[in-house]
Amino acid sequence: MKIELRSPLPVYKQIKIKVKEAVLQGRINLDDAIPSIRELARDINVNPNTVARAYRELEHEKIIFSRPGVGYMINMSREQIKERFLKELEDELKRPVKRFKKAGISKDEFDRVIKKLWNGSGSNIKENR
Amino acid sequence: MKIELRSPLPVYKQIKIKVKEAVLQGRINLDDAIPSIRELARDINVNPNTVARAYRELEHEKIIFSRPGVGYMINMSREQIKERFLKELEDELKRPVKRFKKAGISKDEFDRVIKKLWNGSGSNIKENR
Amino acid sequence: MKIELRSPLPVYKQIKIKVKEAVLQGRINLDDAIPSIRELARDINVNPNTVARAYRELEHEKIIFSRPGVGYMINMSREQIKERFLKELEDELKRPVKRFKKAGISKDEFDRVIKKLWNGSGSNIKENR
Amino acid sequence: MKIELRSPLPVYKQIKIKVKEAVLQGRINLDDAIPSIRELARDINVNPNTVARAYRELEHEKIIFSRPGVGYMINMSREQIKERFLKELEDELKRPVKRFKKAGISKDEFDRVIKKLWNGSGSNIKENR
DNA sequence: GTGGTCTAGACCACG
């Protein structure tokens, strides 16, 4: 797991995303254990409180669950998480799309941008909050 | 100009967007004056410092220029601002699109979401920062 | 006389410079009249108060003098004004030169920049305050 | 870091320069933390808002980056900052040099002034904005 | 009147 420190996206949110992505990519599955808070914190070199916050929220979203004394496990199927993920991304796209329209930019130009973004996928540092 | 004080989008950023939109929509043009800091602050009921910050940043982006003792004027043609605006929105869309791909979501599903967003354009209060 | 409205250099200071330059370039001479406040204000499309301020300061510097009922005349020889002008420019160059040195930039690099500036002289809008 | 409160150069601009100089002089390096807003504000006895403004602008210039909850870090190599610094100083010198030429002053006289400025480097209080 | 800088102090999110 790689955290982007220069990103304005808070670290705890980045961690949440990474966990979900790991399931979506099939790297971990339902009932699998995920790294302990302290282990992960050491690995990615962040404050354990930050990892704890990410896990706490994931637990609250019922994506993971904690087995005291054992650790955290995945609590949701890939399909369910995918559904959630789609909804989140949709929310994130809402505002820019709305701004496109409000600025009087044509659907053609919009489609061109979207296509360009889908095809070109180089790594980039900047993130949205 | 209407500002959403409860939006997670900071007020000063909302102001910046509104000014750009006003040019894109042809409501103000190159060399036109925009409302004075104090006037706009009164109008939208925020502190003058907040408006000043928005204007200052627009000035750094060369979208407007200041004439101390006179006011702020538009410094960029509609076309130039449009270009900038497109780039900004593209940047804002980059991350979510990349996450779409990373999550192994198909182009079909992606297109479906995009289409839905473009068509359904009702106002919504929830925004991302 | 052309005033650069987009410049951060206040208009009244630009006017002062222009008057001095006119003498230095031999376009006006000792005891010649310069445009009246209202005339100049109309010409360059600025507030008469602004021209008045420029003239007042020029008078205070003994570069012009007013003959009530007649107008303003040049009060200083080209040579004297040149001397003043040199001193002013020297003052203006002081700070950047100092910063060059403080930043640990070599004399060679400095000389290269100076040479480049002296040779390349295209028009530019930006000014220092 | 020493700030001249009486200088016509605004405090926030002085802070920006000091940060850049610190990197140029090798006192701080890429990825190093710089003093926190509140700490620096206390040290140089100015309001935290003033420091925040300086840092914010440095961030927009990509000289530093912020990790909310952690602090600000240097985001640019010494070489990159040097390049920027040179360009800034060049911009600052442009106007006065142009005026030298416009006033019909010879290259010899100009070189004499430049040489004098480079050699005589005593501290001086008067500064241009 | 205008913009530009600065202070004092509040409240929030992040780690």
Next chain:
DNA sequence: GTGGTCTAGACCACA
């Protein structure tokens, strides 16, 4: 503790 936003109000220079 850190940064980020915002308010309230002061003082200055410019037109």
